[in-house]
Amino acid sequence: MGQQQGQGLKPTRPIAIQVGDRYYDISATETATEADAGQEAVPVTVESPQGLSIYRHSASHIMAHAVKELFPDAKVTIGPATEDGFYYDFDIENPFTPEDLVKIEKKMSQIIKRNNKFVRKVITKDEAIRLFRDMGEVYKVEIIEDIEDDVVSLYEEGGFVDLCRGPHVPSTGVIAAFKLLKTAGAYWRGSEKNKMLQRVYGTAFATEPQLKDYLDFLEEVKKRDHRKIGKELDLFSINEEIGPGLILWHPNGAIIRMAIEDFWRDEHIKANYSILYTPHIAKLNLWQKSGHLDFYKENMYTPMEIEGADYEIKPMNCPFHLAIYKSALRSYRDLPIRYAELGTVYRYERSGVLHGLMRVRGFTQDDAHIFCRIDQIEDEILNVLDFTLFVLKTFGFEQFDIYLSTRPEKFVGSLENWDISTEALKKALTTKQLNYEIDPGEGVFYGPKIDIKVKDSLNRQWQCSTIQVDFNNPERFDITYRGSDDLSHMPIMIHRALMGSLERFFGVLIEHYSGAFPLWLSPVQLSILTISERHTGFAQELVDFFKRDGIRVDADFGDEKIGYKIRQASMKKVPYTVLIGDKEAQTATLTVRKRNGENIVFNTREELLDFLRKEINNKL
């Protein structure tokens, strides 16, 4: 439950000011004018993203204050605003319990009621170090020591002093709606080498209804959890005896996977890819050659010995595709060569990070490697982009966030090639009129890449597709083609995955559709239900009719009432249900109940079949 407190605030009331691209306390006009002489101070309200972030940061201070009042031994560390709330990390002997969370929340409400003013103070570094050392706040001392300025700022509110850059809302009473969400362990400065701190997550909004909307959203996320729906619809399971992070695809999940794979294969063949199959293990030396043993070792399993040679279960498909490329002499006329494989790979993921279908240890990539000349790279990228968006749109994703990652500090390949291919990626994105963000220096060491994240029906981002240029593997495997000049040249290699991993993509689909898959993916497409026993014969005839044409039909001729059968079909999220009673047996007319309860009438069974076929073929 959200806490009701404080005086609240009018949405239009400023909580801070902005001068240029800097933010200041509302009270600190002098500071602002000093630093940014001549520029106008613009009021910032909680309506703006920056305003909300300031507001939440203030809430995190109030939380730290509450914790210090309740647990004087706790040492404070950092407490930033996050994308959808805030957190604060504490070094404390006993981790917080859920009851502690309630206590902290109550204490925060009291502090908010007190409406203490946030007061900014600037002191020298030395003074600050002394101050926090005397308070026993060793983490703050450590932070101050790393600060380069000679002076640091403090914020005080009702006797609670914290090192903070600010700005803050004018007073604690401004916080109108907040809620503490969960506790978690978190390493000091995010490093496992450091001490484990106790983190408290919370969120704050300008108004109670906004907070409620957010909490409702969290509920909806829970309802759509692919692990929950996966169980309800009997799609997949993970079995302790088999191993964590290893997916068992049940019949219902497998049928969906087959539909996805069939679509994938058909479209790849249309797009001039060659489909490959490669083994699941290979000699360890292969991974030495590919460099995976050097830079990917922590994700690889320990090798197994077969007749004196070490073999390794594959974490990647590329070396196999390279081997197939190398199996013959290639001419410039052969390029581009496009190899695609639904390749199952196994990667070690630490037990704590495994998560349903989203983070697993064995998964199937919809992998492809394109070998081309440098002058073909732009066209290829263009094709891949088109192809990717087509595939993603087919699965009902309409919105994408695209990121271009450029050359990192450590890299292989020539500067020239980096420049040409980075430009090619950019140009392809521009040609397609796609908005993208540049992640400078975030490319993989072997080449620049484009990542495409889809937005699902809850507006959450999921990384699926990736398109990566690779200068490393062609060199390591010494692949070549014979040019028109009769000389040997090295082709460029492009890795790409559209869905990423089938497991993960399936998980995203489950949550995106909330288990109500479109017809072409639904495990059961048509459910035929009888009103009473005497309709069984006619109903069976219909079942056979639709099955003959490849429709996935489910029948319930049991002696339950029709309401019960409809409920069963509804809960399984079957797209279409046909009820068979006297009316149908006599007139040939079929009334079809859609998932949303609407009815559609068909004059003949052929008409219904035609309707279903169309919807399946159009993948709607």
Place this chain on the structure above:
RNA sequence: GCCGAGGUAGCACAGUGGUAGUGCAGCUGAUUCGUAAUCAGCAGGUCGUGGGUUCAAAUCCCAUCCUCGGCUCCA
């Protein structure tokens, strides 16, 4: 891996030292019914696993496996 919370029937959960329970699902029988749950009966569990404490352990202790929330947001 680390911190915390969990693991009880196919599923969802209750049970904190004294004979393992509820609902749904399953099975059997009755019912033959028109748009989200018909009624009754029956069956189902070495309480994650291994060890320990105790007259007695789902319950307390230790170990271990698995699941869940986090561990990138830097005053």
